[in-house]
Amino acid sequence: MKTIAVIESCDTKFKEAKFISDFIKNEGLNALVINTATGPAPSYNYDISREEIAESYGTPWEEMKPKSKGEKIDYMKDAVAAYVVKLYEEGKIDGIISVGGLQNTVMAANAMQKLPIGFPKVMATTVASGTRKFDLVVGDKDITVMPAICDFTGLNIVTRQVISNACACCVGMVKCAGQVLTKGDKPVVAVTLMGVTNTGAVAAVEELEKMGLEVIGFHATGVGGATMEDMAANGLVDGILDLTLHELTSEYFGGGFSYGPKAKIRLVESVEKKVPLVISLGGLDFVDFSTSELPDRMDERKYMLHNANTAHIKILPEEAEALGKILAERLSKVTYPVKLLIPTKGMRHNTLEGQELYEPKSDSVLIQTIIENVNDNVEVIVIPHNLDTPEFGVKAAHYIVDEMKKQGKLPQNFGEN
Known part of the structure; x- marks a missing residue:
């Protein structure tokens, strides 16, 4: 069964994480929720803990606790990217999706930018609004970006629809396309x-x-x-x-x-x-x-x-x-x-x-x-x-x-x- 990685801060976005996971599973695919939370509040509805992410990158979470919020985000940004790349290289994921604000966007986009062109990548974000440029999100990769319209503060008539559309986009790519870019026969x-x-x-x-x-x-x-x-x-x-x-x-x-x-x-x-x-x-x-x-x-x-x-x-x-x-x-x-x-x-x-x-x-x-x-x-x-x-x-x-x-x-x- 094909698997979509879901990158979420599961302390503040645990409702969104479950909604995404349920949507993907209802479409006959597997969801792998990766928790990127850095705050002190408890996290829910994830498959891969932040502790596993941090330790896989070389630092136990206990050592991260006294660090500042900025230091934690900076470390986890690279740790999550390394973890996602490893999952891709081992053939364990077939697509990736995330929804969230600036913190989650920075982490998720950094991971997505490390994946090859053609691999399905979808980001629904509050950052894609106003005068902000998409460079923060897409870098030089083919990340599909969806403006959030409103903030992700739980599930409501707007966020349900925006998240559903983002999920359908990623699921559709995984099911119907999603081939990593390779050369053809011609130079x-x-x-x-x-x-x-x-x-x-x-x-x-x-x-x-x-x-x-x-x-x-x-x-x-x-x-x-x-x-x-x-x-x-x-x-x-x-x-x-x-x-x-x-x-x-x-x-x-x-x-x-x-x-x-x-x-x-x-x-x-x-x-x-x-x-x-x-x-x-x-x-x-x-x-x-x-x-x-x-x-x-x-x-x-x-x-x-x-x-x-x-x-x-x-x-x-x-x-x-x-x-x-x-x-x-x-x-x-x-x-x-x-x-x-x-x-x-x-x-x-x-x-x-x-x-x-x-x-x-x-x-x-x-x-x-x-x-x-x-x-x-x-x-x-x-x-x-x-x-x-x-x-x-x-x-x-x-x-x-x-x-x-x-x-x-x-x-x-x-x-x-």
Whole structure:
């Protein structure tokens, strides 16, 4: 019988824990309730005690008692994750669900984020509300998130329905889908893109698919690029066509629509694993900020409205130099041959002469800084097109195929028929 792990603080959410467990069992599956409570009140309706969780991670609960609430939560967050991963690796769970507030969400989400893509994960949470971003909950994994609407203070007409829907979602995935992501028969190429590089990237995707490759597009605005890096590190990607490195610009500015801590792993994990790599400069030349939180020196900057709430802002020459050095520093870790494609007519759309974000000085400084600072393993190739054009995308597709051939990821005669 398939089993769904239920992560709950069974001191305050013991009614919800029983409701979830009963729902799952009524659907013909097994429920395994894991208690994450850290407070002094007694717990009920669980299968795995907090004492077992704590001790399995190396510390008896008796030693945890004198610690502060924050220290207990921090310890149990990692202890629960380790316990859940062990259950998964031993084939004892087929899905995972949790409902709760911030404390339970932090613990449950941390565990869910350690599980592979495709494994059923459902989180009903009070955190998914207001202006809060989902990054706290989902990280770079496929966690299904359901807003709680009201607080979980017991069972009522709202919580019963929200929890029932969350349970039905997880049960449905376990029964009807729930396959952990695995590679198929075709070699896999990852391509990074965003709206302003979409035309060039899609042309590359279509060319690669025409040659018989499996292609996955990753949206380079937040966690897309980081997810790609993680998949590459786990052997799910055979080659990377990293056309869009916009997250690096957001990382430099420390904000913007595409900002997130995951940017720090861009060009790190994939390089460490020596995945065949062709990169370009898509999106490096601008930053996207809400119109209510624009950066300083706007009187010196060229910008355009992406929509009513977001502005695309061209970087200044000194910022371009700094970004060029950041990219070169990331590439300094490269110990195998990679290609860097330089588009001479713009790194996104709206950057040709006469268009809103045309600023040749910034582009020139960025390109020159990169060229002067990359190491000898990086082959610089100049392409006289705007990156966001079909011509650029098709050329880029053939460059990544060539790299994959050289590294034995594709046969030498691939694409010649």
